Amino acid sequence: MKCNECAPLLEDLLYSNLGTTQKDLAEHLTVCDACAREYALLRKEKELYDRCDLEVAPNFWAGVQARIAGENGLHAQRFVGLFDGVRFAHMGAAFTGLIIVVGSIGLWRYLETRPGPAEFPNAPQVSVATTEQKSDAVAVTVSSKTEGSLIDKRDVSKHPLVSKPFNLKGASRAYARKIEKPLFSTDTVVERNQIFTSQRRDLDADSARHLEQVEILLRSFKNSRFLRDSNTLDLTYESRLSKDLLVRNALLRRDAELAGDVPLTRLLDQFEPFLVDIANLRDNSDSKEIRQVRESLTKAQIIAALHSF
Amino acid sequence: MDAIRLVGKLGTFAQTHQRGADGLFERAQQGDEEAFGLLFEQYARQTFNFIYRMVGQSDLAEDLAQETFVRAYKKLGALRLQEGTQLSTWLFSIAKNVVRESFRSRRKNQNERGLEDVFTLAVSGDDVTPDGQLWNKELQQIVQQGLKTLDADKRLVFVLRVFQQCSYEEIAAITGYSVPKLKADLYRARIQMRALLRPYLEQSNEM
Numbered sequence: 287m288k289c290n291e292c293a294p295l296l297e298d299l300l301y302s303n304l305g306t307t308q309k310d311l312a313e314h315l316t317v318c319d320a321c322a323r324e325y326a327l328l329r330k331e332k333e334l335y336d337r338c339d340l341e342v343a344p345n346f347w348a349g350v351q352a353r354i355a356g357e358n359g360l361h362a363q364r365f366v367g368l369f370d371g372v373r374f375a376h377m378g379a380a381f382t383g384l385i386i387v388v389g390s391i392g393l394w395r396y397l398e399t400r401p402g403p404a405e406f407p408n409a410p411q412v413s414v415a416t417t418e419q420k421s422d423a424v425a426v427t428v429s430s431k432t433e434g435s436l437i438d439k440r441d442v443s444k445h446p447l448v449s450k451p452f453n454l455k456g457a458s459r460a461y462a463r464k465i466e467k468p469l470f471s472t473d474t475v476v477e478r479n480q481i482f483t484s485q486r487r488d489l490d491a492d493s494a495r496h497l498e499q500v501e502i503l504l505r506s507f508k509n510s511r512f513l514r515d516s517n518t519l520d521l522t523y524e525s526r527l528s529k530d531l532l533v534r535n536a537l538l539r540r541d542a543e544l545a546g547d548v549p550l551t552r553l554l555d556q557f558e559p560f561l562v563d564i565a566n567l568r569d570n571s572d573s574k575e576i577r578q579v580r581e582s583l584t585k586a587q588i589i590a591a592l593h594s595f
Numbered sequence: 596m597d598a599i600r601l602v603g604k605l606g607t608f609a610q611t612h613q614r615g616a617d618g619l620f621e622r623a624q625q626g627d628e629e630a631f632g633l634l635f636e637q638y639a640r641q642t643f644n645f646i647y648r649m650v651g652q653s654d655l656a657e658d659l660a661q662e663t664f665v666r667a668y669k670k671l672g673a674l675r676l677q678e679g680t681q682l683s684t685w686l687f688s689i690a691k692n693v694v695r696e697s698f699r700s701r702r703k704n705q706n707e708r709g710l711e712d713v714f715t716l717a718v719s720g721d722d723v724t725p726d727g728q729l730w731n732k733e734l735q736q737i738v739q740q741g742l743k744t745l746d747a748d749k750r751l752v753f754v755l756r757v758f759q760q761c762s763y764e765e766i767a768a769i770t771g772y773s774v775p776k777l778k779a780d781l782y783r784a785r786i787q788m789r790a791l792l793r794p795y796l797e798q799s800n801e802m
Contacts, residue, residue, distance in 0.1 A: 338735055
């Protein structure tokens with residue numbers, strides 16, 4: 287073994303057993319004075335440092351145990367405190383849960399027992415009556431059962447949302463004039479349809495169903511054909527359906543106006559005269575009256591408006 | 596009788612002893628203070644000396660050593676000792692961190708007290724004469740002054756190697772340094788300390 291190999295191992299020799307290397311190292315130290323002096327110096331240093339080893343205070347470990355006990359006590363307090371918090375948290379959670387349950391039950395009961403639009407006890411009752419004196423006239427009246435209600439039994443003519451009582455002859459005359467002067471010009475209808483299309487939104491189920499029924503009725507009426515060798519047409523079903531739709535139309539128009547739904551209000555307002563005309567047709571109307579209504583229907587393009595809406 | 600019965604079963608006693616130590620360790624891990632004391636009391640002197648060499652103040656060293664054991668007690672439950680790892684290595688790692696935190700807080704407080712309490716400490720060894728005691732105390736002071744001149748890394752490595760006699764692997768595990776760096780730091784620290792201790796080395800020859 288050479289000196290440069292020996293030097294790094296001298297320190298290891300001080301503290302540990304080097305195994306087979308230790309024998310070679312010992313042999314080298316016997317023949318090499320420099321390495322032997324270095325090793326001797328290391329041993330003296332070690333002796334000096336060993337003399338510097340200090341005793342710990344007698345109560346050192348008692349102090350450690352006291353601190354551990356203190357930590358345990360603190361931990362236990364924290365643990366108990368944690369449970370205090372948990373207890374309060376549980377109370378709070380239970381109280382919150384109770385409120386949620388009671389609220390849910392109340393909401394469920396309210397929703398379950400809440401009357402529908404037609405079931406409101408104070409809601410205005412809309413009825414379509416055909417007077418005997420004017421068998422061919424339809425009057426839509428809005429009445430309320432509530433005493434002192436703002437909408438206390440009144441004629442539909444006084445209601446701003448409902449048109450005046452309809453009279454077949456008056457309506458026919460009015461539409462006879464409208465044939466010469468259509469309700470809407472083609473441009474107006476296209477513009478309106480564009481507006482409706484661009485502002486397409488989700489209607490409520492009642493309105494959508496109503497519009498669909500009106501469209502089907504008007505389309506059916508428009509496409510009906512006269513029998514051969516006969517100038518009459520049986521419109522009993524259409525007339526009755528028109529009366530039903532008129533009632534619903536009045537209600538929906540009122541709701542739409544209250545909700546601020548201007549396009550729907552306008553649309554409901556536009557096809558109502560046609561429903562009135564159809565409702566006022568006699569069971570076996572002559573072809574002239576029917577054609578007048580049909581032509582006005584075609585001119586107004588109300589079916590297209592309904593479809594696009 | 597037990598000894599006779601154990602003959603022919605090599606390693607039985609060692610296994611029993613190991614099981615006992617393991618049982619002690621498990622009890623200590625479960626928070627048994629008595630088991631913790633039995634297991635760690637033997638490291639009190641080593642830990643205190645290590646911390647004292649690092650901080651140079653006996654009161655502070657005692658406080659930090661106690662703090663080290665309290666932390667060890669708290670962390671023991673989560674300790675998973677790998678094969679070949681010693682408890683002392685783990686304990687010195689905690690002590691090193693405690694000392695570093697103490698250095699940081701002392702740096703903030705700027706209240707270092709120096710080494711004035713060296714002479715109040717009891718140096719080990721019962722057969723020391725009054726002259727020898729005085730010489731030892733003077734040596735303590737010189738050693739502490741020398742350690743104070745070393746930078747933190749060299750001091751840590753030097754203390755672990757020379758005073759605690761840890762192996763390079765253990766020092767590497769405690770400090771996180773590589774073995775070549777440890778050897779280089781140790782060599783430089785030893786040269787530096789030797790220059791300070793030269794008169795005592797010569798005196799030691801004469802004694």
